[in-house]
Amino acid sequence: MNSAPTISTRGLTRRFGELLAVDSVNLQVAPGQFFGFLGPNGAGKSTTIKMLTGLLAPSSGQIEILGLDLNTDPVNVKRQIGVVPEGMALFGRLTGSEFLNFAGRMYGLDRTTAAQRAAELLDFMQLADQPKKLVTDYSHGMQKKLAMAAAVIHGPKVLFLDEPFEGVDAIAAGTLKSMLQGMIARGATIFLTSHVLEIVERLCSHVAIIHHGRLVAQGSLEELRAGVEAQALAAGAGPSGDGASRESESAEKLTLEEIFLRIVGGSRQEQELSWLG
Amino acid sequence: MTTPAPRAQLAAVAWLRWRMFANSLRSTRGKMEVVSRVIMTIFFGGAGFGGTMGCAFGAWYFVSQGKPEMLALVFWAVFLFWQLFPVMSTAFTNNPDSGDLLRFPLGYRAYFLIRLAYGSFDPATALGCLWLTGTLVGIAAASPLLLLWALPVVLLFAAFNLLFLQMVFAWLERWLAQRRTREIMGVLFILVMLSIQLVGPAVQHFERQPATQKTLDLVVSAQAFLPPGLAAGAIALVAKGQFALGASSFLLLGGIAALMGSLLHLRLRAQYRGENLNEAASAGVKKEAHGLRLGWSLPGFSQIVAAVFEKEVRYLLRSGAMLLSLIVPLFMLVVFRLGPARSMWHTHFMRAPDVAFPAAAAYSLLALTNIVYNSFGGDAGGIQFFFASPARFRQIVLAKNLMHAAIVLAHATLAWLLITVLYGRPSFDVTLATLAGLLFAAPLNFTAGNLLSLYSPKRVDVSTIGRQRASQVTVLLSLVVELVIVVVGVAVFMLAHLYNNFWIATLLFLVLACLSLSVYSVVLKRADTIAIERREALVSELCRA
Numbered sequence: 001m002n003s004a005p006t007i008s009t010r011g012l013t014r015r016f017g018e019l020l021a022v023d024s025v026n027l028q029v030a031p032g033q034f035f036g037f038l039g040p041n042g043a044g045k046s047t048t049i050k051m052l053t054g055l056l057a058p059s060s061g062q063i064e065i066l067g068l069d070l071n072t073d074p075v076n077v078k079r080q081i082g083v084v085p086e087g088m089a090l091f092g093r094l095t096g097s098e099f100l101n102f103a104g105r106m107y108g109l110d111r112t113t114a115a116q117r118a119a120e121l122l123d124f125m126q127l128a129d130q131p132k133k134l135v136t137d138y139s140h141g142m143q144k145k146l147a148m149a150a151a152v153i154h155g156p157k158v159l160f161l162d163e164p165f166e167g168v169d170a171i172a173a174g175t176l177k178s179m180l181q182g183m184i185a186r187g188a189t190i191f192l193t194s195h196v197l198e199i200v201e202r203l204c205s206h207v208a209i210i211h212h213g214r215l216v217a218q219g220s221l222e223e224l225r226a227g228v229e230a231q232a233l234a235a236g237a238g239p240s241g242d243g244a245s246r247e248s249e250s251a252e253k254l255t256l257e258e259i260f261l262r263i264v265g266g267s268r269q270e271q272e273l274s275w276l277g
Numbered sequence: 278m279t280t281p282a283p284r285a286q287l288a289a290v291a292w293l294r295w296r297m298f299a300n301s302l303r304s305t306r307g308k309m310e311v312v313s314r315v316i317m318t319i320f321f322g323g324a325g326f327g328g329t330m331g332c333a334f335g336a337w338y339f340v341s342q343g344k345p346e347m348l349a350l351v352f353w354a355v356f357l358f359w360q361l362f363p364v365m366s367t368a369f370t371n372n373p374d375s376g377d378l379l380r381f382p383l384g385y386r387a388y389f390l391i392r393l394a395y396g397s398f399d400p401a402t403a404l405g406c407l408w409l410t411g412t413l414v415g416i417a418a419a420s421p422l423l424l425l426w427a428l429p430v431v432l433l434f435a436a437f438n439l440l441f442l443q444m445v446f447a448w449l450e451r452w453l454a455q456r457r458t459r460e461i462m463g464v465l466f467i468l469v470m471l472s473i474q475l476v477g478p479a480v481q482h483f484e485r486q487p488a489t490q491k492t493l494d495l496v497v498s499a500q501a502f503l504p505p506g507l508a509a510g511a512i513a514l515v516a517k518g519q520f521a522l523g524a525s526s527f528l529l530l531g532g533i534a535a536l537m538g539s540l541l542h543l544r545l546r547a548q549y550r551g552e553n554l555n556e557a558a559s560a561g562v563k564k565e566a567h568g569l570r571l572g573w574s575l576p577g578f579s580q581i582v583a584a585v586f587e588k589e590v591r592y593l594l595r596s597g598a599m600l601l602s603l604i605v606p607l608f609m610l611v612v613f614r615l616g617p618a619r620s621m622w623h624t625h626f627m628r629a630p631d632v633a634f635p636a637a638a639a640y641s642l643l644a645l646t647n648i649v650y651n652s653f654g655g656d657a658g659g660i661q662f663f664f665a666s667p668a669r670f671r672q673i674v675l676a677k678n679l680m681h682a683a684i685v686l687a688h689a690t691l692a693w694l695l696i697t698v699l700y701g702r703p704s705f706d707v708t709l710a711t712l713a714g715l716l717f718a719a720p721l722n723f724t725a726g727n728l729l730s731l732y733s734p735k736r737v738d739v740s741t742i743g744r745q746r747a748s749q750v751t752v753l754l755s756l757v758v759e760l761v762i763v764v765v766g767v768a769v770f771m772l773a774h775l776y777n778n779f780w781i782a783t784l785l786f787l788v789l790a791c792l793s794l795s796v797y798s799v800v801l802k803r804a805d806t807i808a809i810e811r812r813e814a815l816v817s818e819l820c821r822a
Contacts (some may be wrong), residue, residue: 055664055816057809078667087820089661091588093595098588101572105584106666111571119569134595150662 004067006158006189007052012038012061014047016170019162019271021047023213024047024061029191029206034184036204037193040264046086046162053083053160054190065158077107078248082151086243088143089150092136096146099135100153121149141172148176152183159183162193165199177203181246209266218224225254226263283387290391295451306733306750313749317400325404329411336415340423345513351412352434352505359405359438360445379650385549392545396443408434416512430527434508437534442625444537447544453748470638497757504533506802578605581668592655599648603684606640610695633696634703635711639766641688642715642722643759645681649726650755651748652677653819654737660819670808671801672731678723684718706779713786714769717761720790720797725758727800737821765789 007008007029014022022044029035039045050056052063054074063070065077083089092100097118104114122128125140125145135146144167151159159180165173180190180203194200201221208218217224254262302308332351339347357818383391396402409431417424507530515523533608576584592600652674653660663673689712696703703711735748771788773782808815 053665055661056813075667075669078665084663084664085661087658087661089658089664089665091592091659092657093592093655094588097570098591100586101570102588103662105572105580105666106662109582110580110668115569115571244815266397 001142004031005035005064006066006157007035007191008064010062012051012063013059014056015059019112020213022051022058022210025210025213027215027218029189031189032184032187033189033206034113034204035189036200036207037191037210038197038200038207038260039193039210043210045210047161048121048189048210049160049193050085053081053085054078055083055085079154080156081160082154082156083159084144084147084151084161084164085151086162088147090135090143090147093134095132095134096138096142097131099146100149102136103150104153106149109154117153121153124179125149140167141169145172145175148179150177157188159188159190160165161190163193163195165194165196166180173199181188183249193277197255197257197260207256209263217263221256221259224259224263228254228259232262283384283390285385286383287390287394290394290734291457296552306748309733309750310728310748317726317749321400321404321565325407328408330405332408332411333415333418337410338417339642340416340419340516345423345516346509348412348512349500349506350632351408351702353500354409355405355412355434356438356505358408359401360442361401362401362404363442365773380639388549389542389545392447392541393439393443396439399442402439402442406435406436411751415424420516423512423516426523432529433527433534434504435536437504437530440534440537440541444541444544448543451544451547460751489762492510504530507533515540521803534623539734545724567621578679579672582679584695585668585673586679589677589680593684594653595747596640603644603688606637606644606688607695608638609640610692610699619626628701628704630696630700630703631707633700633706635698635764635766637692638689639718639763640716641685641692642718642762645689646755646759647682648684649681649722650729651733651735651737652681652726652730653734653815654730656819657736658820660815664808664812664816669805670802674801678727681684681723681726689715697756704779706783710770710773710779710782710786713790714766714782716790717786717793718766721762721793722758724793724797724800725755727804728807729754731781731811731815734815734818736821746795763811 002107005028007027009027010026012022012025013020017258025048027048036050037045047056051058052065052070054070054077066080070077078217091102100118100121101114104117105111109117116145117238120130125148127142127145127149128251137142138146144164148164151161151221164176170175177199179226189220206218206220208266209216209224217227220228228241300307302311332355335351336348340349346629391536405659413427416427501510507526511523511526514520514526515525573583573587574580575586578586613633631724657661663670693703693708729751733748733750733753733754769782770784772785773779
């Protein structure tokens, strides 16, 4: 089995003027991992994923995807990855079928294959019943599904998804999840950002957490859980911070939300707004 | 919690507009926009001053000569400019969306006033007001006493124009919000614009025939009941001592202005109540069978170029406004054919078809400006797809230019055929010289367009009207480039005409074409580098909500 990482960054940094949005991030994502990239708002998640997909230039640092340097060989990298960026990157004045056809050919598929896969994907995503409808007239959930279909039409080895489940109903989310799990089963690597920690916990095998632009945790869910528990024990308290409840809590696993809050320090004293009804 | 006062809200909106302007100056692009705007303001200032002087003189002349009813000419000129300029020249029009303010606890009155205030910043409104001020000055100079009556009439006429323009914009936006009504509107708009172009030549054509004098009299009488005629009538009748009739004209004008205000109120009220014109929400699910549809292939070009070319053509065919701008040059050939131009050119300069074909070709290039100089504007969020895909930007830009070139070629062919039918066949040497001229001008135009599309993009929203379709920088620089092309083209043709040999023009244009194609090729090769350099600016401008 090839042990070289599918996604690897070294000292990845991005500045916006005075603001250090991403600070020397060193990421390692192994082949076949379903990787969740988490962080509070403004932590640098979207900036990182934009740099990993060539939508934003890093200020410094190196990015390797599938062993290729993104900076020196961007076309070969892009040929093997699929992307659903923040804005979904759709062409509103095409129909769904036209857009998928277009996307397939932009990724190098021949006309027949592009057309066949476009039709299959429209069926799979349950978007085939309104072939004349323009993408601009789609609902948000339909647009998300279409963006996902366009990202996978060429069978990418790596898939980057920025908040794929945002604004998507439970039925559409189910469709997307089953497609993603199918891809993982066939050996693809998926890198996603999400605020919905329950989904990340259910789908992802590995997680990284970014906070104030710095990578503060990285590993499998079990590794992260063990790390948090070890820290709590070293501090002389149980995982919940209360020595008395140590035994009862160790029987129950920490959820990803609890791990996340511990790591990014979500327990700050909230200021009370007395005038708020 | 106290209810916010409309005055405080208006002040907050004014502050918001100021901060938006001040914050825009933080970027280089924002500063360049301001410089372009200043240059445009100087240009419009010149037009405003000239128009004001013209209106003042006209008003003074008509009133002092005892023909105040002729003030209708001045009012019609102001009215037509005020209403048509914003529709025809969206690049100069700035009519921001006030709908975003609806989430605030804004009273309807404040919302209505804000919408009107936004409209008042429009260049056409500013110039219209200046010209009406000139008209008042002219009236005052000829008859100081009449000013007391002319002032409320002119103010009412200005209010009518403001309400009418905003009413038209508001209803057009309503119809443009949904695709079906948008398509119907597109067709109607084309018909109206084409009809307007025909008015002048038709009048010139028919005025020579005495049999139609009655019709003209009828038109003159009818115009007296329309707002510009009513404004002129109100002043003229009072000037002649017919106070009751003058007052009735004034009241009728007020009634029409109130009607426009009511129509605007109907639309804004619906907006204020939160109408949802989203087609996704209203469209029913209709199952339709579909087969496998292959994309287009473009012999000699890669899949990527063919795919982008197909996408560009589909976009063009779905944009009524862009199609309209492409049809206008051909229609102008009909307009000129009806007018006096043919006999004039035929006698004094050259054969009409030999003037018409190069002129039509040049106009075709001008008509492409909106598309060529902001070629990523319509892609909006799709620009991210281009950056994420393995396509090279030179391929994307080439595909876009191929569509532009196809339009130029189609235009030239159609123009040649139309000219042959309407004016006679253009001579072979002029035809060849014109085609050689296009070979020089088109690549130069595309080169400048490609650079400006990458350096100064602006998101285009096809569902709105009266919003800028290109940045001010693009508007200004495209005018300069096109002026240079026209000047070079005219100079070459004049030289050839001087020596009475159009093969000279062909030769010169071919030499120039070699230069412009070389420049085009160099810039095309650099498209990837430029796109990567401009990546963040392109994505942030085109993907903004």
